[in-house]
Amino acid sequence: MFLFFLLPILTLAIMSLQSGDFFNGFVFTWNVGNYSRGISLYSEQYLHAIEYGGAATIVALLVAYPAAYWIAFHAGPRKSSYLLAVLLPFFVSFVIRTLSWGVLLADDGPLFGPLKSAQLLPLDFRVLATPVAVTGGLAYTFFPFMLLPVYASLEKIDRGLIESAQDLYANRFEVLRRVIIPLSLPGVFAGVLLTGIPAIADYVNQDLLGGVGTTMVGRVIERQFEVSLNYPLAAALAFVFMLGLLATLLLYQRIFGTEQIMGD
Amino acid sequence: MTDVSTRRPLRLGRFVLPAYTHLVLLWLFAPIVVMTVYGFNDTHGRLNIVWSGFTLKWFTDPFGVTALTSAVKTSLLSATIGAVISTVLGTLIALASHRYRFRGRSLLDAVMVMNIAASEVVMGAALLTLFLTANVPLGFLTIVLAQVMFSIPFVAITVRARLVGFDNALEEAAQDLGATPFSTFMLVTLPIIFPGVLAAALLAFALCLDDYVITSFVSGQTQTFPLWVYGATRLGVPPQVNVIGTFIFLAGALLSVGFSLMRGWRNRQLARESAV
Numbered sequence: 297m298f299l300f301f302l303l304p305i306l307t308l309a310i311m312s313l314q315s316g317d318f319f320n321g322f323v324f325t326w327n328v329g330n331y332s333r334g335i336s337l338y339s340e341q342y343l344h345a346i347e348y349g350g351a352a353t354i355v356a357l358l359v360a361y362p363a364a365y366w367i368a369f370h371a372g373p374r375k376s377s378y379l380l381a382v383l384l385p386f387f388v389s390f391v392i393r394t395l396s397w398g399v400l401l402a403d404d405g406p407l408f409g410p411l412k413s414a415q416l417l418p419l420d421f422r423v424l425a426t427p428v429a430v431t432g433g434l435a436y437t438f439f440p441f442m443l444l445p446v447y448a449s450l451e452k453i454d455r456g457l458i459e460s461a462q463d464l465y466a467n468r469f470e471v472l473r474r475v476i477i478p479l480s481l482p483g484v485f486a487g488v489l490l491t492g493i494p495a496i497a498d499y500v501n502q503d504l505l506g507g508v509g510t511t512m513v514g515r516v517i518e519r520q521f522e523v524s525l526n527y528p529l530a531a532a533l534a535f536v537f538m539l540g541l542l543a544t545l546l547l548y549q550r551i552f553g554t555e556q557i558m559g560d
Numbered sequence: 561m562t563d564v565s566t567r568r569p570l571r572l573g574r575f576v577l578p579a580y581t582h583l584v585l586l587w588l589f590a591p592i593v594v595m596t597v598y599g600f601n602d603t604h605g606r607l608n609i610v611w612s613g614f615t616l617k618w619f620t621d622p623f624g625v626t627a628l629t630s631a632v633k634t635s636l637l638s639a640t641i642g643a644v645i646s647t648v649l650g651t652l653i654a655l656a657s658h659r660y661r662f663r664g665r666s667l668l669d670a671v672m673v674m675n676i677a678a679s680e681v682v683m684g685a686a687l688l689t690l691f692l693t694a695n696v697p698l699g700f701l702t703i704v705l706a707q708v709m710f711s712i713p714f715v716a717i718t719v720r721a722r723l724v725g726f727d728n729a730l731e732e733a734a735q736d737l738g739a740t741p742f743s744t745f746m747l748v749t750l751p752i753i754f755p756g757v758l759a760a761a762l763l764a765f766a767l768c769l770d771d772y773v774i775t776s777f778v779s780g781q782t783q784t785f786p787l788w789v790y791g792a793t794r795l796g797v798p799p800q801v802n803v804i805g806t807f808i809f810l811a812g813a814l815l816s817v818g819f820s821l822m823r824g825w826r827n828r829q830l831a832r833e834s835a836v
Binding site: 301303304305307308310311359360362363365366367370371376377378380381382383384385387388389390391392393394395396397398399400402404405406409436439493494496497498499500504514517518521522527530531534535537538541542 | 574577578580581584585587588589590591592594595598608609610611678679680681682683684685686687688689690692693709766769770772773776777785786789790793797801802805808809811812813816817820824
């Protein structure tokens with residue numbers, strides 16, 4: 297584990313403090329300037345990432361919770377079939393799924409094309425290349441990471457507790473508010489983490505579904521490495537990003553414990 | 561059954577929520593349907609967005625794009641090697657962390673959580689800097705190394721879930737009866753944890769096959785299937801991508817439906833046996 301995880305992170309940290317350029321080589325100089333430059337240049341892209349990733353996490357939670365609730369409490373013997381159905385689309389490569397959303401949401405694609413020729417939508421109506429498409433794509437991509445933990449925690453709830461609440465004259469709304477939702481919170485927290493982190497970091501959805509001005513920080517890091525060849529700056533950007541995520545995670549762990557994340 | 565609905569029929573549970581859940585499923589399957597349908601699109605331009613008639617020509621010629629075919633081959637090969645290595649290493653980690661409650665255990669947990677939390681972009685960037693610093697040429701080898709790295713935690717977690725409740729005394733008993741450590745592992749430990757190992761291996765294979773972000777950082781000039789498709793978006797994606805995507809989907813779907821049917825059948829059989 298050390299070799300596979302800590303060593304790369306360590307080299308990343310060292311790289312982030314170097315200066316020089318690709319053709320003359322990089323030298324380690326405690327160049328903290330990479331950090332201040334990275335943050336001041338790309339603060340907008342960091343904010344985009346938090347914005348779209350955060351919105352996508354909320355969308356995924358709102359979409360997943362009622363469905364997970366129904367599968368856990370009402371689907372009866374067909375529970376596992378429904379779970380399988382939720383997972384099946386994710387056998388298709390992630391890039392192809394995102395591309396297909398691009399086709400589906402395209403201005404003259406199968407969804408909006410006919411609506412536009414029927415004059416039900418204005419001609420300049422668009423979803424593709426807007427933050428809405430990016431957020432929707434992110435919520436879609438990481439949906440199972442939300443649904444599965446929420447489902448697991450709902451499924452674990454002792455049905456006797458619900459019956460006792462009903463015997464004590466709780467109405468349906470109160471059962472939901474005072475018993476079911478509090479007991480499902482561990483799953484919700486795990487889901488938020490497992491969806492939120494990759495959604496904030498992702499740049500494929502933004503690249504394929506978003507337009508100019510929706511760039512997220514993940515894309516900046518990738519471009520700096522692959523195109524600008526400014527490794528130290530890219531490393532600094534990545535390192536800041538990781539520290540931010542890690543701080544959030546530690547805060548989270550303080551409050552809820554690791555078991556929720558590891559699932560054991 | 562402790563199904564709440566049988567005890568107290570709720571209209572919400574009977575009509576609104578099931579309809580809603582099916583709508584969610586529709587949403588989940590929408591891009592899959594688009595992918596499959598556009599594999600039959602008789603498109604002539606580079607863009608496969610506007611429907612222009614039905615054709616089977618892409619399905620009869622799925623390997624018509626040479627670069628795409630070789631990318632698929634690279635993907636299958638690297639995912640297989642990556643899955644095998646990460647399954648072996650991940651299983652060993654799971655066994656070690658189960659058997660010896662060593663002091664490093666919580667550190668191990670922390671590293672695994674961090675690995676998931678670090679996000680793909682950061683891991684890709686970190687591995688790339690490592691390979692650059694160590695002067696490892698980018699290509700097939702670095703792709704496999706990266707895939708092993710990111711799938712190990714998933715393997716370890718999956719196998720460890722299977723190890724919950726595994727009694728170490730079984731291994732001690734085997735050794736008391738004269739089994740060598742190796743034969744103990746092959747005859748006692750492995751058969752018990754095998755379903756977990758198999759599930760972990762399939763998960764690792766799927767993760768390796770599908771990975772775009774980390775692989776794109778460390779791939780150099782080598783193209784895997786997702787990388788090739790992603791690159792093709794600039795020029796227009798050939799319908800063969802839809803066809804191959806449909807095949808991969810069908811293979812995965814058949815495999816998992818088959819597995820779950822088999823499990824259901826075995827559970828029923830076990831229930832029958834225990835009833836006798």
